[in-house]
Amino acid sequence: MATQAGVKEEAPIQVKTVIEPQWTRFLAGGAASATAELLTLPIDITKVRLQAQRSGPTAGGKPVVHYNGMLHAVQTMIKHEGPGALWNGATPALLRQVSYTSICMVLYEPLRNFFGANAAQGANGEVPFINKFLAGGCAGAIGISIANPVDVIKVRMQADRSGKLYRGVGDAFSMIYQREGFRGFLRGMPPNIQRGFIVNAAELGTYDHSKELLISSGLLKEGVLAHTGASCVAGFAGAAASNPYV
Numbered sequence: 390m391a392t393q394a395g396v397k398e399e400a401p402i403q404v405k406t407v408i409e410p411q412w413t414r415f416l417a418g419g420a421a422s423a424t425a426e427l428l429t430l431p432i433d434i435t436k437v438r439l440q441a442q443r444s445g446p447t448a449g450g451k452p453v454v455h456y457n458g459m460l461h462a463v464q465t466m467i468k469h470e471g472p473g474a475l476w477n478g479a480t481p482a483l484l485r486q487v488s489y490t491s492i493c494m495v496l497y498e499p500l501r502n503f504f505g506a507n508a509a510q511g512a513n514g515e516v517p518f519i520n521k522f523l524a525g526g527c528a529g530a531i532g533i534s535i536a537n538p539v540d541v542i543k544v545r546m547q548a549d550r551s552g553k554l555y556r557g558v559g560d561a562f563s564m565i566y567q568r569e570g571f572r573g574f575l576r577g578m579p580p581n582i583q584r585g586f587i588v589n590a591a592e593l594g595t596y597d598h599s600k601e602l603l604i605s606s607g608l609l610k611e612g613v614l615a616h617t618g619a620s621c622v623a624g625f626a627g628a629a630a631s632n633p634y635v
Contacts, residue, residue, distance in 0.1 A: 414491075414495050414498070415491045415494065415495050416491075417494070418487075418490045418491040418493065418494030418495070419487040419491040421490070422486045422487055422489070422491070423483055423486065425486075426486040427483070430476050431463065432459075434466075434474070434475055434476075434477055434478070435462045435463055435466075435475075436459075437544060437547040437548055438455075438456060438547070438548065438550070439456055439459065439462055441548040442454060442455050442456060455550070470550075470552060474552065477546060477547055477552065478543050478544075480557070480558050481539050481543035481546060481558050481561070482543045482547075484543075484558070485539040485540045485542075485543050488532075488535065488536045489532045489533055489536040489585075492528070492531065492532035492535060492536070493525075493529055493531075493532040493589055493593065494528075496527070496528040497525060497528045497589075497593050497597075500527050500528055501516055501521055501524035501525075501597070502516075503524075504516075504524050505520040505521075505524075515601050515605070518594065518598045521597045521598050522590045523594075524593070524594065525589045525591070525593030525597075526586040526587065526589055526590030526594075528593065529586050529587075529588060529590065529593075530582045530585050530586040532585060533578075533582055533584075534578065534582060534585075537574065537577070537578045537581055538562075538574035538575075540577070540581065541565065541575075541576055541577065542565065544577075545561055545565065584631065587631070588627050588631045591626040591629070592626060592630075593623070595619075595622055595623045595626040595627075596620060596622070597619075599618070599622040600615055600618075600619035603615050
């Protein structure tokens with residue numbers, strides 16, 4: 390299109406949405422989450438131990454303190470339980486993270502399209518941020534609802550200081566079911582759903598929208614840099630959103 394001065398007006402950069410098969414999203418989400426879980430599991434276990442001692446048995450009305458901080462907790466666990474204690478409950482942690490994240494990845498795009506079907510589109514046809522936010526939140530809430538039983542097993546095994554309470558995932562499942570019934574696997578579900586909604590709304594919605602903005606503004610082209618930049622923004626948003634639940 391030409392202006393009166395004869396200068397061609399540049400058309401807005403169109404952001405192409407690449408539709409990937411759902412199985413690739415499931416596998417990619419599972420592989421990425423499994424890697425991240427293995428690398429951060431020692432931090433997660435330390436957090437669980439520190440939280441458990443605050444709600445554990447008391448002496449003289451005060452909680453029995455085994456750890457005086459994160460570094461002391463790591464040193465104590467290695468000294469008394471061995472280095473393997475830092476990866477205690479790795480199997481349920483991986484099962485929980487892989488199933489939870491993979492489900493979120495698979496559900497996000499269909500939910501985004503569903504919420505954006507009747508919404509006003511942007512200048513370049515992009516889905517509004519609020520729809521991405523809702524899609525990410527609903528995907529997270531559904532994902533953690535399905536994965537909550539494994540999450541219960543993970544936390545129970547990580548909180549076991551003796552390492553002798555459960556012989557494995559199957560034994561933990563059997564013991565929890567025998568003692569508490571099916572309701573035992575639903576413990577902590579309401580706050581987990583709330584956290585899953587908020588964190589995934591912030592992460593998935595922000596990632597999708599940030600990537601579109603980076604590409605449509607001309608700052609970056611579709612590729613690794615755009616994905617990395619959007620991931621950094623999404624990571625910050627997710628960390629900020631999850632902070633009240635730590």
